[in-house]
Amino acid sequence: MSVLTEDREQEGAGARMRPAWEEPPSPVGLAAKGAVLAAACLAILFPLWIVVVTSLSSAETIREAGGLVMVPDGITFEAYRELLSGGQVTRATAVSVCVTVVGTVFSMTVSVLCAYGLSRPGSFGHRPMLMTLLATMFFGAGLIPTYLLVQALGLIDSYASLILPSAVSVFNILVLRGFFMNTAPELIDSARIDGAGEFRILWKIVMPLSRPVLAVISLFYAVGYWSAWFNASIYLNDQSKMPLQVVLNQIVLKGERPTGMSQVINTGQIHTLSVQMAVMVLALVPVAVLSPFVQKHFKKGMLIGAVKG
Amino acid sequence: MSHSTAPGEAPAGGDGPTGMTPAPHIAPVAPADSPTADGTPPDGGPPRGRRTGRKGAKASAPPGGITWRHRLRRDRALVLMTLPALLLVLVFAYVPLLGNAVAFKEFDPYIGESFFESFELSPWIGAENFQRMWEDSYFWAAVENTLLIFLIQLVFFFPVPILLALLINSIISPRVRAWAQGVLYLPHFFSWVLVITVFQQILGGAGLIAQTMREQGWGDGFDLMTDPGFFKFLITLQAIWKDAGWGIIVFLAALAAVNPDLYEAAAVDGAGRWRRMWHVTLPALRPVIALLLVLRVGDALTVGFEQILLQRPAVGTGAAEVLDTYVWNVGLENGDFGYAAAVGIVKGVFGLLLVLAANKTAHLLGEQGVYKK
Numbered sequence: 001m002s003v004l005t006e007d008r009e010q011e012g013a014g015a016r017m018r019p020a021w022e023e024p025p026s027p028v029g030l031a032a033k034g035a036v037l038a039a040a041c042l043a044i045l046f047p048l049w050i051v052v053v054t055s056l057s058s059a060e061t062i063r064e065a066g067g068l069v070m071v072p073d074g075i076t077f078e079a080y081r082e083l084l085s086g087g088q089v090t091r092a093t094a095v096s097v098c099v100t101v102v103g104t105v106f107s108m109t110v111s112v113l114c115a116y117g118l119s120r121p122g123s124f125g126h127r128p129m130l131m132t133l134l135a136t137m138f139f140g141a142g143l144i145p146t147y148l149l150v151q152a153l154g155l156i157d158s159y160a161s162l163i164l165p166s167a168v169s170v171f172n173i174l175v176l177r178g179f180f181m182n183t184a185p186e187l188i189d190s191a192r193i194d195g196a197g198e199f200r201i202l203w204k205i206v207m208p209l210s211r212p213v214l215a216v217i218s219l220f221y222a223v224g225y226w227s228a229w230f231n232a233s234i235y236l237n238d239q240s241k242m243p244l245q246v247v248l249n250q251i252v253l254k255g256e257r258p259t260g261m262s263q264v265i266n267t268g269q270i271h272t273l274s275v276q277m278a279v280m281v282l283a284l285v286p287v288a289v290l291s292p293f294v295q296k297h298f299k300k301g302m303l304i305g306a307v308k309g
Numbered sequence: 310m311s312h313s314t315a316p317g318e319a320p321a322g323g324d325g326p327t328g329m330t331p332a333p334h335i336a337p338v339a340p341a342d343s344p345t346a347d348g349t350p351p352d353g354g355p356p357r358g359r360r361t362g363r364k365g366a367k368a369s370a371p372p373g374g375i376t377w378r379h380r381l382r383r384d385r386a387l388v389l390m391t392l393p394a395l396l397l398v399l400v401f402a403y404v405p406l407l408g409n410a411v412a413f414k415e416f417d418p419y420i421g422e423s424f425f426e427s428f429e430l431s432p433w434i435g436a437e438n439f440q441r442m443w444e445d446s447y448f449w450a451a452v453e454n455t456l457l458i459f460l461i462q463l464v465f466f467f468p469v470p471i472l473l474a475l476l477i478n479s480i481i482s483p484r485v486r487a488w489a490q491g492v493l494y495l496p497h498f499f500s501w502v503l504v505i506t507v508f509q510q511i512l513g514g515a516g517l518i519a520q521t522m523r524e525q526g527w528g529d530g531f532d533l534m535t536d537p538g539f540f541k542f543l544i545t546l547q548a549i550w551k552d553a554g555w556g557i558i559v560f561l562a563a564l565a566a567v568n569p570d571l572y573e574a575a576a577v578d579g580a581g582r583w584r585r586m587w588h589v590t591l592p593a594l595r596p597v598i599a600l601l602l603v604l605r606v607g608d609a610l611t612v613g614f615e616q617i618l619l620q621r622p623a624v625g626t627g628a629a630e631v632l633d634t635y636v637w638n639v640g641l642e643n644g645d646f647g648y649a650a651a652v653g654i655v656k657g658v659f660g661l662l663l664v665l666a667a668n669k670t671a672h673l674l675g676e677q678g679v680y681k682k
Contacts, residue, residue: 018481019569021576033476037485040473041492043550047507050517067520068510110393117390124377124384129391136402139661142653143633144640145408146401152424168397198386219498227500230615234641245502249619252506280506287498292491298558 048284055079055277062271078270079278088259089247093282095159096226096244100286103163103225108218110168115176116202133170150235161235162243166224172217179213180206212297219294223287248283252276412438412650431647438651448652450627451635454541458612458631462545467605469549470556471594475586477557478564493554501615504551509534512543534620537628544616559597567593599676607664610656632656 018024050068057069058076083089114133118126146165155161183206191201207214229245236242242250250256258275381388414431421427442448473493480486496504511517514532522531533539567589575585614633621629630638632652640649671677 019573021573023582033479036476037480037489040554041489044492044496044554047511051507051510066524067515068517070517110397113390114394117387120384120387123387124380125388126391129395132395132403133398136398138664139406139657141402141405142409142650142657143636144411144646144650144653145405147641148408148411148418148424148646149401149405151418164397165401168394168401170398173394198390202390223498227498227503229500229502230618234637245500248500248506249502253502253509253619253623276506277510280503283500283503288495291495291498295487295491295494298494 048288051277051280051284055274055281057271057274059269059271059274062273067273079274080282082270083258083275083278083282089244089251089279089282091240092242092244092247095241099159099162099243100222100225102159103167104218104222106163107167107169107172107221107225108214111173111176111217111221112202112207112214114168115173116180116198116206118173119177119180121181133173136170147234156235157238157241158235159241162228162231163225165231166228169221169224172220176210176213176217179210183209215294216297219290222290226283226286244279244283248279251279409650409654411647412654414647416647416650418644418646434647438648439655441648442651442655447630448635451630451632454628455610455612455631458541458544459609461541462548462612463605465542465545466549466553467602469553471560471598473553474557474560474564475590478561490554490557493557495554496551497555499551501551501613501619504547505616505619508543508547508550535623537624540620540624540628544613544620547616548613559601560594563594563597564590596676599671599674603664603667603671603676606667607660609663610660 050070053072054062054069056072056075056077056079057065058074058078061069061073064073084093117123118130118133120126150156150161150165155164187205187209188201191205196204227245228243229249232243232246233249236246247258251258257272258279411428411431413433413435414428415434415437416427416431418424418427420430477486477489477493480489499507509516512533513519514530514535516532516534519531522528533543536543571589572585575589580588610632612631612633614631614637617629617631618634618637621634626634626638633656636649636653636656639645639652
């Protein structure tokens with residue numbers, strides 16, 4: 001299959017290279033396939049388009065359209081300027097960015113170390129340690145005991161409660177471990193003979209060779225932290241500490257006014273709708289920008305996860 | 310899933326010498342090719358690999374003085390590396406298991422200064438919480454909703470990624486493929502809050518459809534987001550929108566692994582497009598489908614917790630209360646921690662039984678399942 005794909009790639013996009021034995025495509029079949037695919041992509045992109053366009057529309061345009069705007073009529077960044085010039089949403093965005101960055105670095109450090117520590121065959125105690133991790137994929141402790149634990153540890157209303165309980169994903173560790181196990185053993189052996197310690201081998205040899213999987217797993221962790229809503233909703237009481245997803249829920253689903261800017265909305269200079277849509281875009285942009293860069297590695301990461309994980 | 314890759318591995322017991330070479334890092338790939346003093350099991354058979362040699366290894370003396378103490382000293386850096394993650398897992402996955410003991414108490418978290426004091430002061434009540442569950446009609450309503458949602462999603466959601474993967478796989482132009490995949494993967498990375506707010510803009514009372522209907526004078530009051538009757542299909546639709554695209558990755562990988570010669574041979578034998586799909590493509594997908602089905606059935610009692618919790622206020626508990634949200638509501642909202650923990654335990658135990666049963670069924674049908682027997 002991959003050989004065929006490469007041939008096709010040389011032919012250029014759109015060029016058809018069918019094996020001789022395959023029937024020529026029927027025009028009806030082609031049209032049907034194209035229609036289904038276009039419909040699927042449109043079902044994803046069209047709602048996002050409306051959200052983005054409405055967030056960039058002036059109050060007038062929104063009133064003319066009677067609500068959501070499909071066709072842009074002039075672009076204004078008023079809603080964003082207002083949201084990001086201090087106040088609730090600015091703070092929530094900052095909290096989310098910080099939690100995501102700190103959490104991802106922490107999770108990656110812990111996971112990469114663990115995955116490498118378990119990736120050398122026959123090392124001391126790796127089997128019971130691995131089984132300890134694996135077993136957690138079959139049971140969950142349950143919401144109530146976990147909440148009581150976080151409470152007993154004194155983490156309520158702390159940012160640590162947004163990071164520590166979800167810091168380690170066993171699945172991610174297994175994917176990393178699968179990748180590390182495939183690193184050429186000769187390289188590692190020769191480094192060891194040259195006197196390199198395990199940390200140096202990991203840092204200088206294994207990690208540079210594992211960039212694709214590191215990118216994928218970092219994205220998974222980052223998206224996890226960025227998108228998390230539930231932990232913040234139960235572990236945080238202090239409104240000023242809420243991350244963006246909680247605020248997004250308050251402003252768009254519950255229809256509350258963002259604090260610190262309601263006057264501008266009340267006077268009608270900025271439409272509530274464009275403010276709501278702008279908060280949605282703030283939650284959307286980081287993942288929409290980052291994930292395509294890592295896209296080509298997804299399959300690799302998932303594949304190894306499926307085979308070895 | 311790695312359970313399936315280590316045939317014959319002992320589930321535990323890594324602290325006994327397991328018949329390894331003195332320097333296992335140097336020759337880790339082919340232990341069977343480097344026989345050592347203990348490479349030969351007592352039964353006199355040929356030198357075994359490290360993984361299969363555990364039977365004999367425990368009996369024989371450690372060769373060259375490789376005791377567990379030596380191995381610990383040699384591997385201390387590796388062990389040190391695993392410790393932080395292991396500690397986090399122990400604290401946040403294993404310790405809470407003990408906390409489930411509150412299910413057998415009339416637990417009041419505010420009776421004492423700390424958790425332990427409260428735990429001390431709360432009276433034991435035996436299985437009273439479980440008995441209460443048996444008679445609790447809200448609990449059974451939650452069970453019913455959970456199973457209904459699971460079934461609806463199994464029928465309407467599960468096949469979508471397979472069909473999409475077949476579609477994407479039949480596209481020849483690499484550029485169209487890459488773009489389509491990029492678009493289809495995207496919603497997987499959105500948070501549930503975002504997905505639901507996006508749906509609200511289309512299907513909600515102030516959404517695009519309602520707006521258009523009002524403008525055209527086709528009637529008022531279109532709002533699928535707060536319709537209890539439609540709710541189970543609504544969340545299925547949302548799940549498809551968010552994750553069906555992501556689900557195709559696994560199937561695409563399985564399809565890419567099919568030997569093209571099989572298709573050619575089938576075509577030479579006169580099989581048309583559909584027969585090739587039936588006799589070559591689908592058999593190639595069968596193990597993956599079985600695996601995902603096992604995973605899905607094993608997870609049947611978990612149906613979109615965050616997704617449902619977020620929309621629960623809009624549609625009411627009659628349609629939207631599932632087991633997870635019931636635990637949340639009883640425990641964290643009403644403060645009845647003991648009873649909520651009991652419901653959580655029942656859910657966990659039945660969930661585990663479902664995994665084992667689904668896996669057993671897969672084995673009986675000749676598929677591999679999640680782990681080997």
